[in-house]
Amino acid sequence: MSLWNRILQKLIGANQPKIEQPLAGKLAVSPRLENNLAYITELFADVADFVCRRLSVGGRPAALLYLRGITDARVIQEGIAGPLLQCQHNASLSELLQCISVSNFACLQDLHQALLQMLEGKVLLLCQGLSQAILVDAANFPKRNIAQPESDVAISGPQEGFIEHLADNFALVRRRLRTPKLKSRVFRLGALTRTTVMLCYLQDRVGQQLLAEVETRLQQVQDQVDLPDILDSYAIMELISDHPRSPFPQLLQTERPDVIVANLVEGRGAILVDGSPVALVAPAAFFDFFQTADDYNLHPIFAAFTRWLRFLAVVISTSVSALYVAVVTYHYEIIPARIITTIARTRSMVPLSSFTEAILMEITVDLLREASVRLPGAVGQVIGVLGALVVGQAAVQANIVAPLMVIVVAISTISSFLIPNNEQATALRLLRFPLIVAANFL
Amino acid sequence: MQGKRQKVITGWQLFCLILNGVVGIGIFNLARQVGEVAGRGVLLTIPLAGLLALGTLAGHYLLARRFPRQTLAEYAEKILSPPLGKIYLGLYGVLSLALAITVSRSYWSLVSAWALGRTPQLAFLLPLILVCWNVARRGVVVTARVVELINYGTLTLMLLLMIPVIPVDLDYVRPVMETGVGGILRGIIPSLYATIGFDVFLIVFPYVRSRRPFAAGAAAIALITLFYTVTTLLIIGNLGLELVLINTWPLQTYLHRFALAVFERADIVFLIAWVFQIINTVIVLMFTGMTVLQGVVPQKVSRRWLHLSILVLAMAGVAWPVKFASQVKLVNSLSPIAFFYHAITPLLLWLIAALRGLKGEKTDVQDQAA
Amino acid sequence: MCKTKLLSYLLLVIVACSLSACWDQRPIEDLGLINCVGIDIYPENPELLDFTFVYPLFLEERRQAAKLDIIAAANIGEAINIWERRNPRRFAAGKVGIVIFGTEAAQQDLSGLFDYAQLPLFDDNAYVAVAAGKASDLLQTPLPETEIIATHLHTMFRTNRHEGQTILVTVGKLMTLATVQGIDPILPKVHKLGEDRIELDGAVLFQDRRMVGTLDQNELLIFMALQGQHSIVSIAPTTANTGELAKPKVELDLVSPKTKIRPQLQDGKLVVNFSLQASYVLHSYSSVQNITKPEAAQSLTRDLESYLLIEAERLITKLQELGVDPLGVGKRLRASNFRQFDPLQFREQWADAAISIDVKLKPFRAGAIDTTQPDR
Incomplete structure (x- = not known):
């Protein structure tokens, strides 16, 4: 184990509490209703949204168990409870099932498994004398409507984006890929959250080696008993990527179903995560992060031009401040004679060295950016104006920074906005600081 | 081990390796070094030297083709018998x-x-050596990839250098036959020294996936010759031969006369950009040296220790204080030895192998890959 | 594994530490941005040279001023050392845009510059000229307060060149001209007019690296036409050579004049043929003849041709008498006939050379033609 890992473990590893698995192992459904209910009510004590509704089905006592809020009350009333009350006396299991007017149901003998499914929005029906639990689908999670993706904006082409609901997200993919070759495998990650994660691929297109590798890695995550939660796809990305410590993203993230479909057709695998509007694509190379959905909807010449522009933006955003520092500190020769006097004059009035100036300005710009991202729209704009005034004008007038430095930082910041992928842009933005240090000292 | 050797190098990467092994520091003073001997005949001398280099590469190809699954380090011993082969390889690696x-x-x-x-x-050379060593020790795949990536920049610089942006006076270049045939022929030798470095072909040949490895090498040599010829024409045509001969680094003086709109001093910009190319050249040479030396040391010696001792040697080499004049002398005496060793001895090896009827195992991997 | 990693980290740290001292750090604000250098003979000791360094001073409110230091030294390297010792700033290499030689210094030798010009101390694209009198006097000329001398001179050189009024010689080109066999340097001449005006007028001829003569502005223009490296040469044949051109005022631009210079050695004697071809654009013209008529236009062209011919002959004779070859006849002779070219004998051959000149002009465009006929 490397030194770094050991330090990391010392710092964070020791304080992690052990996670108990409440519904681990198998427990057979008892034919005595009261036994089952006693076990369940103890398990779900102090659970506010847990509902246990006793009723008589065909003359024998029964109970409907479900979680309020994630189930549809109307379906329960009209599709399950109503018909069950009218069930004939001493009905058998198959007759009971015939009574229920909801199409999606299942019978389980394992109570733990049944309870786990109940936690996902199903209604659990337990009957006296039946050693099976009946699960009826009445799930109705709160969700938002399908809307335009926020971070993956495209000017032309489809405007649908993923939402937090996995089934809907997969439906968006399915709508574009009407083929039986679209396969998927489901994983449950996180001991407490049990987040549903779906690995989709196109059979015959995807490389078998790749598929096996992704499956193994997801399986390893699923088997991690000490991993409490998976709340978003970014967590999965960190867990299954090759170099988790690298600041650069190694899986492509997107909120667009059309991008996912394009990648599936190209033979890659897609990972959809319940509760996250961001899907992942594996594998992804450095240059994949510079593609946008618009590239496919534009004329090839414009698309190529904008893509090259983005590469240029990467170079500018990472190196222009460092270049300024290096040129002003070491290689003044390359500044044209007509500009050098102007630069020297403005620099001579600034008390800070060009290195300090550059670091200061970059940090200020990052502060402004971070502030405006977290604030609501109207206030964000105020921050923008304030930043422009403070950084742009006041700092120059007060001779704290040279005007050229402001231009340089502005150019580098604007360039960083050209990188379509946020993760990539952040990683590249961070690169600026070591480069500025290198420019000044090496 | 030989059976497992994978074909990991593409034809393009081979091209890059050869190009970058050759183009390095020579371009800065080639015009002067050759001009001293061949006068204005440089413009004939350099293409002739290029042709000769191409012939030498063909010899290398013949040798490599006899042993398609082995590198020079493996078959040299077989051809020359172990003790002699070890001495040969040791010298070869140290020379690289x-x-x-x-x-x-x-x-x-x-x-x-x-x-x-x-x-x-x-302060300049230690990090440079460290970077190059770190790439070269990681083996053929990493070396080829790094060299390939840097090569895109190199090619751009080479193409830019070949554009005649500063006026050229052809009267400074004429007459090309000033020193006669003798002068031109004598000039071939210093121009050949500028093409040292393509022997990396012998080292990476068994890894090459391309169907036509010789074509890749030949294309690299042709491009280098064109580049040398055009830049020499531009330098002498702009500075005049007399000024070139009293300049230590004529290329820089030539670039000094060119003002870019944004970066005024093209010479300084070029100097900074060319550092990457120097890194590339040193990577290729170090890689050659390391691979050959690996064949010399016994198997039980750990590779890590070999690599570390090479690093220490290289660092001592760059740290050793030598005056500029003696360094020039050193370079002048090293060039002929290196040229003989790296370019000519493989031809002799091929001859011996052919006479002794030695051949490596036939490979079907190459055909499969093709 | 861990050991190797630790070792490599250690190496990296050592390397990083060895770098952090930044030996060559030269922050731009600490530099003396010397943009003009004047070179004169030191009056009290002709062995030494007086170097005039001009650099801008930064004043508030965007106002600029120039500061001037005069330093006596054997060569420019020594002058820079002395200047750096006296001054808290460092000499900014490569930013010198103008180099002016005083007449005396040019007559002595140009080597004061060449010793260091090989190092990238000067900008190779810096303009070089010779001042009539002392360079330091010229550089101290008071100018309107918005301008500084370097910018003023720079703009003046460029504008004059664009208008076809002068040659432009850079440090790099001067080095080539002074080193290559078979061509002699020529530099433009700057004058101080009155108290506060500077003007370019004529040129200075060099034999090897020593000034041996001058050309007046008219001769310089003819020289430029013969040199054939300028896109425009603006001539105003005011001196009357032909009857027709005697009275009227004529101003024209020669557009891309090209001269073929063919030197040959016939029985040891040099024979040089100059054939000048150019189109011309007429700027202003006043005459008794109406040149919109083809015959009159042809007659004007013939007159201009004969004017150029006579002036060119006069110029070349002057060059032969001075024994200088700024047109590069020797260079061409070597290129075409290198076995017979002997750099040692060439000056004598050139002085005695038989010259033949052809001039062929073609009207390209007539601008504003003044057809008033004042005599009638």
Whole structure:
């Protein structure tokens, strides 16, 4: 184990509490209703949204168990409870099932498994004398409507984006890929959250080696008993990527179903995560992060031009401040004679060295950016104006920074906005600081 | 081990390796070195030298084709019998490392004369060597990939250098036959020294996936010859031969006359950009040296220790204080030895192998890959 | 594994530490941005040279001023050392845009510059000229307060060149001209007019690296036409050579004049043929003849041709008498006939050379033609 890992473990590893698995192992459904209910009510004590509704089905006592809020009350009333009350006396299991007017149901003998499914929005029906639990689908999670993706904006082409609901997200993919070759495998990650994660691929297109590798890695995550939660796809990305410590993203993230479909057709695998509007694509190379959905909807010449522009933006955003520092500190020769006097004059009035100036300005710009991202729209704009005034004008007038430095930082910041992928842009933005240090000292 | 050797190098990467092994520091003073001997005949001398280099590469190809699944380090011993082969390879590897050190030191003397007058030599050369060593020790895949990536920049610089942006007076270049045939022929020798480095072909040949490895090598040599010829024409046509002959680094003086709109001093910009190319050249030379030396040391010696000792040697090489004049002398005496060793001895090996009827195992991997 | 990693980290740290001292750090604000250098003979000791360094001073409110230091030294390297010792700033290499030689210094030798010009101390694209009198006097000329001398001179050189009024010689080109066999340097001449005006007028001829003579502005223009490297040469044949051109005022631009210079050695004697071809654009013209008529236009062209011919002959004779070859006849002779070219004998051959000149002009465009006929 490397030194770094050991330090990391010392710092964070020791304080992690052990996670108990409440519904681990198998427990057979008892034919005595009261036994089952006693076990369940103890398990779900102090659970506010847990509902246990006793009723008589065909003359024998029964109970409907479900979680309020994630189930549809109307379906329960009209599709399950109503018909069950009218069930004939001493009905058998198959007759009971015939009574229920909801199409999606299942019978389980394992109570733990049944309870786990109940936690996902199903209604659990337990009957006296039946050693099976009946699960009826009445799930109705709160969700938002399908809307335009926020971070993956495209000017032309489809405007649908993923939402937090996995089934809907997969439906968006399915709508574009009407083929039986679209396969998927489901994983449950996180001991407490049990987040549903779906690995989709196109059979015959995807490389078998790749598929096996992704499956193994997801399986390893699923088997991690000490991993409490998976709340978003970014967590999965960190867990299954090759170099988790690298600041650069190694899986492509997107909120667009059309991008996912394009990648599936190209033979890659897609990972959809319940509760996250961001899907992942594996594998992804450095240059994949510079593609946008618009590239496919534009004329090839414009698309190529904008893509090259983005590469240029990467170079500018990472190196222009460092270049300024290096040129002003070491290689003044390359500044044209007509500009050098102007630069020297403005620099001579600034008390800070060009290195300090550059670091200061970059940090200020990052502060402004971070502030405006977290604030609501109207206030964000105020921050923008304030930043422009403070950084742009006041700092120059007060001779704290040279005007050229402001231009340089502005150019580098604007360039960083050209990188379509946020993760990539952040990683590249961070690169600026070591480069500025290198420019000044090496 | 030989059976497992994978074909990991594409034809393009082979092209890059050869190109970058050759183009390095030579371009800065080629016009002067050849001009001293061949006068204005340089314009004939350099293409002729290019043709000769191409012939030598063909010899290398013949040798490599006899042993398609082995590198030079493996079959040289077989051809020359173990003790002699070991001595041969040891010298070969040390010479490659010496060339790597010489290239970096020469570049430093240029940089210190031109831009960084007060920085100590070590501050520039140690990190350079460390970076190159770190790439070269990671083996053929990483080396080829790094060289390929840097090569895109190199090719751009080479193409830019070949554009005649500053006026050229052809009267300065004429008459090309000034020194007669004798002068032109004598000039071939110093121009050949500028093409040292393509022997990496012998080292990476068994890894090459391309169907036509010789074509890749030949294309690299042709491009180098074109590049040398055009830049020499431009330099002499602009500076005049007399001024070239009294300039230590004629290319820099030539670039000094060119003002870019944004970056005024093209010479300084070029000097900074060319550092990457020097890194590339040193990587290729170090890689050659390391691979050959791996064949010499016994199997039980750990590779890590070999690599570390090579690093220490290289660092000692760049740290060793030598005056500029003696360094020039050193380079002048090293070039013929290196040329004989790297370019000519493989031809002799091929001859011996052919006479002794030695051949490597036939490979079907190559055909499969094709 | 861990050991190797630790070792490599250690190496990296050592390397990083060895770098952090930044030996060559030269922050731009600490530099003396010397943009003009004047070179004169030191009056009290002709062995030494007086170097005039001009650099801008930064004043508040965007106002600029120039500061001037005069330093006596054997060569420019020594002068820079002395200047750096006296001054808290460092000499900014490569930013010198103008180099002016005083007449005396030019007559002595140009080597004061060449010793260091090989190092990238000067900008190779810096303009070089010779001042009539002392360079330091010229550089101290008071100018309107918005301008500084370097910018003023720079703009003046460029504008004059664009208008076809002068040659432009850079440090790099001067080095080539002074080193290559078979061509002699020529530099433009700057005058101080009155108290506060500077003007370009004529040129200075060099034999090897020593000034041996001058050309007046008219001769310089003819020289430029013969040199054939300028896109426009603006001539105003005011001196009357032909009857027709005697009275009227004529101003024209020669557009891309090209001269073929063919030197040959016939029985050891040099024979040089100059054939000048150019189109011309007429700027202003006043005459008794109406040149919109083809015959009159042809007659004007013939007159201009004969004017150029006579002036060119006069110029070349002057060059032969001075023994200088700024047109590069020797260079061409070597290129075409290198076995017979002997750099040692060439000056004598050139002085005695038989010259033949052809001039062929073609009207390209007539601008504003003044057809008033004042005599009638």
